[in-house]
Amino acid sequence: MLDDKLVKGLLLRTAARDEGSALAFERLYQMCAPLLLGVAKRIVGRQELAEEILHDSFTKIWSAADRFDVLANQPVAWMVAIARNRAIDTMASHDVSRVGSYHDNSLDDPDGALDKLFDWGEAADESEDRRRASAWMRDCLGRLQGVERQSLVLAYVEGLSHGELAIHLRKPLGTVKSWVRRGMANLRQCVEACMGNAG
Amino acid sequence: MKFAGHRLLDALCAEYLLGTLRGGARRRFEAARKDEPLVDLRLRHWEAIGTPRYSKMMEIQPRPQLWQRLERDLDLSQYRQRWYQRTGFWKAWAWVATAAFLLVLAVSVRTLPIATSVPPEIAQLSGANGSTQITARRSKDGGTLVLQANRPILAGPNQSYELWVIPGRGVAPISLAVLGNLDATITLPRDAIAHVHAGATLAISTEPAGGSPTGLPTGTIIAAGQVAS
Numbered sequence: 001m002l003d004d005k006l007v008k009g010l011l012l013r014t015a016a017r018d019e020g021s022a023l024a025f026e027r028l029y030q031m032c033a034p035l036l037l038g039v040a041k042r043i044v045g046r047q048e049l050a051e052e053i054l055h056d057s058f059t060k061i062w063s064a065a066d067r068f069d070v071l072a073n074q075p076v077a078w079m080v081a082i083a084r085n086r087a088i089d090t091m092a093s094h095d096v097s098r099v100g101s102y103h104d105n106s107l108d109d110p111d112g113a114l115d116k117l118f119d120w121g122e123a124a125d126e127s128e129d130r131r132r133a134s135a136w137m138r139d140c141l142g143r144l145q146g147v148e149r150q151s152l153v154l155a156y157v158e159g160l161s162h163g164e165l166a167i168h169l170r171k172p173l174g175t176v177k178s179w180v181r182r183g184m185a186n187l188r189q190c191v192e193a194c195m196g197n198a199g
Numbered sequence: 200m201k202f203a204g205h206r207l208l209d210a211l212c213a214e215y216l217l218g219t220l221r222g223g224a225r226r227r228f229e230a231a232r233k234d235e236p237l238v239d240l241r242l243r244h245w246e247a248i249g250t251p252r253y254s255k256m257m258e259i260q261p262r263p264q265l266w267q268r269l270e271r272d273l274d275l276s277q278y279r280q281r282w283y284q285r286t287g288f289w290k291a292w293a294w295v296a297t298a299a300f301l302l303v304l305a306v307s308v309r310t311l312p313i314a315t316s317v318p319p320e321i322a323q324l325s326g327a328n329g330s331t332q333i334t335a336r337r338s339k340d341g342g343t344l345v346l347q348a349n350r351p352i353l354a355g356p357n358q359s360y361e362l363w364v365i366p367g368r369g370v371a372p373i374s375l376a377v378l379g380n381l382d383a384t385i386t387l388p389r390d391a392i393a394h395v396h397a398g399a400t401l402a403i404s405t406e407p408a409g410g411s412p413t414g415l416p417t418g419t420i421i422a423a424g425q426v427a428s
Binding site (some may be wrong): 019039117118 | 200209210213214217218219222225227236245248250251252253254255256257258259260262263266268269270272273274275277278279280304418
């Protein structure tokens with residue numbers, strides 16, 4: 001599990017644009033590139049495309065490091081979001097649809113995928129709040145209806161659009177959209193309830 | 200379009216984090232996040248609810264060439280410390296320089312005296328059974344005698360060795376030094392220097408601690424030899 005504090009320090013050093021910036025950026029790359037490449041590959045499905053996305057993502061991270069919010073606590077998530085969005089845009093701009101070839105069977109078992117693809121354990125650098133939030137998230141995902149959970153996992157991990165979800169799940173677009181919205185709303189309510197109970 | 204009071208703001212935040220907010224809709228939402236503090240605040244709330252962390256299983260090690268290309272494209276070399284700017288480099292340099300200086304010094308100390316002041320050998324002193332061999336060397340000015348034994352030979356606690364010179368047949372031995380061991384450098388008594396000449400005999404006797412009480416050898420002669428030059 002990547003150390004958010006360390007990643008944040010490297011991002012800030014990268015943003016400084018001084019003689020230590022390249023070294024900090026190189027360390028940042030060494031630490032995070034494997035994850036970003038994995039996330040991109042999962043979405044685009046092709047190694048060479050994923051490598052292009054990795055290149056573009058780190059180019060953006062280099063140029064946008066000075067805009068990273070120093071108060072933000074999730075720099076890894078910020079970097080992953082850059083790679084995910086880039087991968088999603090890349091797929092949207094490609095003619096060939098990847099539906100039917102993109103997913104592994106484990107995603108049809110969202111419960112198994114949740115524990116395989118995500119790390120719900122405690123990271124050494126995590127605050128007590130983060131540890132609790134992580135546990136609530138896992139618990140609340142487990143309480144969602146199966147179709148909601150599967151829709152959310154497929155959208156998040158594979159970067160599927162509503163339309164691609166509808167094709168993959170063989171359901172009308174409206175149905176899938178409502179699963180996604182309801183799933184996220186239920187997830188939020190559940191986690192907020194946990195927060196309220198904890199407070 | 201203002202997103203801050205939008206009835207679907209929560210749904211938009213959720214879809215943005217999930218990745219299902221696409222294209223122009225996503226870009227407008229990102230712009231709103233910058234421009235409208237309430238949108239940013241709401242999105243932070245959603246992020247705080249939880250952004251799951253990917254497991255190690257997701258990771259794929261990139262090829263080394265990818266970093267090289269990135270480094271070249273971003274021209275990162277201008278943001279690197281030059282070798283001469285690195286504190287580590289100068290620290291290492293200082294250590295190496297110091298070590299090299301000490302090495303040169305040590306070599307000089309060891310080699311210079313040997314090269315310049317190793318006195319020439321003037322005699323080999325041998326024991327009766329041949330097991331004791333002592334080389335005697337004399338400095339060029341004649342005032343210093345260096346004894347080197349073939350093995351450590353130390354006097355006992357109540358014993359001393361005494362070095363004598365016998366200038367010629369029938370001439371009484373003259374004491375040159377009282378010794379604790381037979382690896383020794385001796386400054387010859389001024390009036391004895393002339394007696395250590397070719398043909399004279401050097402001899403070592405065992406004596407009571409502190410040397411011969413009589414001024415002549417009283418104990419066993421353990422080694423003797425003739426001065427050659």
